[in-house]
Amino acid sequence: MRQKIIAAAIAAAAVVAAPQALASEELNFDAYRQMLADGNPAELFEMEGEELWTTARGPKNATLEKCDLGLGANVVVGAAAQMPRYFADTDKVQDLESRLMHCMDALQGIPSAEIINGSFLKGERAKVAALVAYVVGQSKGKPIQVDLAHPKMKEMYAMGEKTFYYRTGAMDFACSSCHSQDGKRIRATSLPNITTSKGAAEGWGSWPAYRVSNSQFWTMQHRLWDCFRQQRTAEPVFGSDVTIALSTFMAGKGNGHEAVWPGVKR
Template sequence: MVLAAALAAGGAVMASAQDTKDSTAAGIAQYREMLADGNPAELWEAAGEELWKKPAGPKQASLEACDLGLGPGVVKGAYAKLPRFFKDTGRVMDAEQRLMYCRMTLQGLTKEEASARPFSSPGKSSDIERLMAYVASESRGAAIDIPLAHPEEKRMYELGRRMFFYRGGAYDFACATCHAQPGLRIRLQDLPDLLTADGARYAYSTWPGYRVSQGEVRTMQHRLYDCLRQQRFPEPLYGSEVITALEMFLARNANGGKMDAPSIKR
């Protein structure tokens, strides 16, 4: 009798905890849905399109001839097929690395100028975040398509996979510590399992995203940089290969998902 009562009480507690978790998740989903109708990222998209078409740099050229992988000037659908191998550079590049390259080759900026202020801060906006909001928005609804057709793409994917499971830093964390099993949460935030198609698609397809808590659109480079920072890993340089490798791993896992960025985040 006592054992039966204890088991019943334990089951009731577990059921109550699950109900609370489900209720919290539903509340967060409703909050995001309410905000999505007026996503401020639209302002970043418009500003980014203006910057894309505006002559700038020593060459006073726009970025309208930038080749994001589908040919010079083709922006529609390009983000959904990045990262990818580019023959003109001989390496795999993500959208932000490719933007840096186009700003250097088309507009005549130095590498330092083309990568200056990649992440905005209070009182200091970022042209890169605005340009990425525009580029990503042009792939909204497009299917993520990372075929790993080139040996360098396969190498980068494997490097990203190894980095995902690599443990280090002061906390001995890896990306997999938080993102390799279902049902995990930090504070009120669900942590997607990025080894599953559904989890990877949900995460990858929604970046860049407008962060309500920061009042800025943040790019995928920023998202991964911030994850490594929180793991207490050495600070990666902007546009570094390790970030591109992680992006390649996540993008490939998300194959077939539909891009829905810039989205809105907490």
């Protein structure tokens, strides 16, 4: 009997405490993120990517050690913080994923079409994600530093900004519908204000990330793809111009701020 009473009292206390806890903590993921920072499972993907970088693979049985991410062949430290960037050899603005895809194609003979037409978390596209984890991990604590001087970078940035405000699809949404005011939320999820430099860095610099809710590692390509899904547009093509343009806009806007790479998300 006595035990029962105690149990009831505890239950009552829990009921009273819950709404307060929810209001102050459930809606704030930062504390949880800090707890996880030490054991961010994204590190498992970093390890896989690091091994992939030096493993001879593909029809040409080559490693990626000749891959130039913008700072010279095999220079990985700090490379992600300066991407997207203009690459003279392809005469294109490339983000990390499209650059890796180019290297895999050119050096290893792994056809880009296989990645573009594949699915996230599967096959060669999953390999790209692991490589992304490794490369961004080598820019930990570095400020975002994207060089917008080249005319093609300027144009990509301008197109990204226009795209950010481009309303379309079944629900009339643009990126700006959710990401142009400070302190707003969708349900319990805080939304960065990407029209500000700080907010753009928050958005750009906290992906790629490990998502605790589904135990998956998501690259920025994956993040943007799911943004468009929820925006109710048609499906963006992996590595397509729209993804590069938005990435260039976010990274350029966030210039100078520190990135949290790789991040950890609900």
